[in-house]
Amino acid sequence: MRLLYSGLFYLAVPFILARLSWRSIKAPAYRRRWAERFGLYSVPEDSGGIWVHAVSVGEAEAAFPLIRLLAERHPTSPVLVTTTTPTGSARVRAVLGSSVQHVYLPYDLPGGVERFLTHFRPHLAVVMETEIWPNLFRACGARRIPLAIVNARLSERSARGYGRLPGLTRDCLSSVGLIAAQTQADADRFIQIGAKPETVCVTGNIKFDLNQPEGWAEDAAQLRLHLFGGRLVLIAGSTHEGEDLPVLVAFAAARQQFRDLALVIAPRHPERFNAVEALCGAQGFRVARRSQGVPLGDADVFLLDTLGELKQFYAVSDLAFVGGSLVPVGGHNMLEPASAGVPALFGPHLFNFLEVSRSLLEAGGGIKVQDGRELGQAVIELLAAPHRRAQIGSQARQFVEQGRGALQRVADRLESLLTETRLRSND
Known part of the structure; x- marks a missing residue:
């Protein structure tokens, strides 16, 4: 099923690029940095850092406090932040600047995913909210990169969509070591579509932990x-x-x-x-x-x-x-x-x-x-x-x-995931 998915994705690439070109008429940023969307990067290679993916502006805003907390807990680990949209990219650069490395996440094609992971070699992968990508997740599993979906949410409509491809979805989620769900309903839906129950927990919504500057x-x-x-x-x-x-x-x-x-x-x-x-x-x-x-x-x-x-x-x-x-x-x-x-x-x-x-x-x-x-x-x-x-x-x-407190709970769960992964590696 994953091979069929990848084949269809490759066939869709010309149409995806055409859509980017169409959107670039009104938003020129969509015609830039196409190489990154296929896992080709001009930035230096990295190793052993924390990687956080936030698809666009809303997910990036939610991720910023978590990124700062993870950087504080792991001051020697470089942080990579990926987005999919130009607006998300602009927001990451405006808020985090040179404190993190930032690129676009490649399309979920086997070659692009392998080039991305080889280039940056993260030791922790954190995906915000609802992004589920079969090739990316499988590659993280094959490389034994601990992978988490945090502030995870799954609507009834999305759950029905994933439920139509149970084998692909179950295989995809088998590589995920932690799903930190916003609510019990979200957690139940992730289990329903194939997540392992022992990987799913309810931590709340980190968007409650808004960080307002002094004054x-x-x-x-x-x-x-x-x-x-x-x-x-x-x-x-x-x-x-x-x-x-x-x-x-x-x-x-x-x-x-x-x-x-x-x-x-x-x-x-x-x-x-x-x-x-x-x-x-x-x-x-x-x-x-x-x-x-x-x-x-x-x-x-x-x-x-x-x-x-x-x-x-x-x-x-x-x-x-x-x-x-x-x-x-x-x-x-x-x-x-x-x-x-x-x-x-x-x-x-x-x-x-x-x-x-x-x-x-x-x-x-x-x-x-x-x-x-x-x-x-x-x-x-x-x-x-x-x-x-x-x-x-x-x-x-x-x-x-x-409603505050989810941020610390998510960070603690990520620490536990890292510890469990290291212990398994030493066995």
Whole structure:
């Protein structure tokens, strides 16, 4: 089955490259560093380091505290961080800089995988969340590289997909020494699709362990005053195509009662910045762009067209809509506004954050809406009730505080995996 998978993957390569070329029309970074996607690297060879894979921006943000903790515990081990997307790559370089080595993970083709592992020779492989690659995992097993999936999550839909290929999935997961799942439901699904029960544990979600720098609240207050003065601020973070118009309609409805309301809109993908600005203009809104470095002034919409500032802008806002949830993307991280004490609103499509969203709603720290009309109603109701808004924000922050601790548990499990691997090697 794995040979068939590899053969089909090789046949798909021309179409994958064509897609990269198509995406590069709007995002030129997609046409760069293609050699890395086939395991060919210009950086020096390495040996014996810790390798962490985070597919894109969301996984990278979750991985940063873990990477720092692992580097602190293993100061003599070099750290390699791989991503798949240019936005993830840019975020790794911006946050971690030269403290780590960074390349793209190659496609899951036998030759590329072998070249990658030969080039870097990691002594620990850590994969974030949901990435499962048959050739890569099998090669790690063959080389006796301890392999872990951490902050692991598996939706019912994904489990059904993997369940259609039980032999391939079971063989793939046989090389994994640790699956540190976010919830018991995630752990059960991994076992259901073929993971060995003794390798699966529940450690919680490390996204609760947000690391806010000292003085961040004061910095956020100053930024808000500088950019928005005394205006109310609604932020729509990580929006996808199909969500911007409902957000703008909701904003327009709220503006009928709250004339000083400002909207910050942060598209998830940089290639959409210009299109979102054009959409705002077509709806009659004046736009200021963060990259221009000027306050909102007399404009209506502040386009957050930079990377890495979303968490800070959640903290400067009165209300937050978290995107990827009005369209079937699966949602994005509502813990970021919650940790800042900002009420989080989100749509019905939450399969990537099912447990988090459910628990946040139960804690009274979030509000789910079905469409743009309900979003507008919720915004109006919360802006009209400052005390209720503050209570929801306080409950959201408390929910995040109570969920902390997964980071240390994951790091401890990784230490145990390393110890067990060394003991087996010495037998």
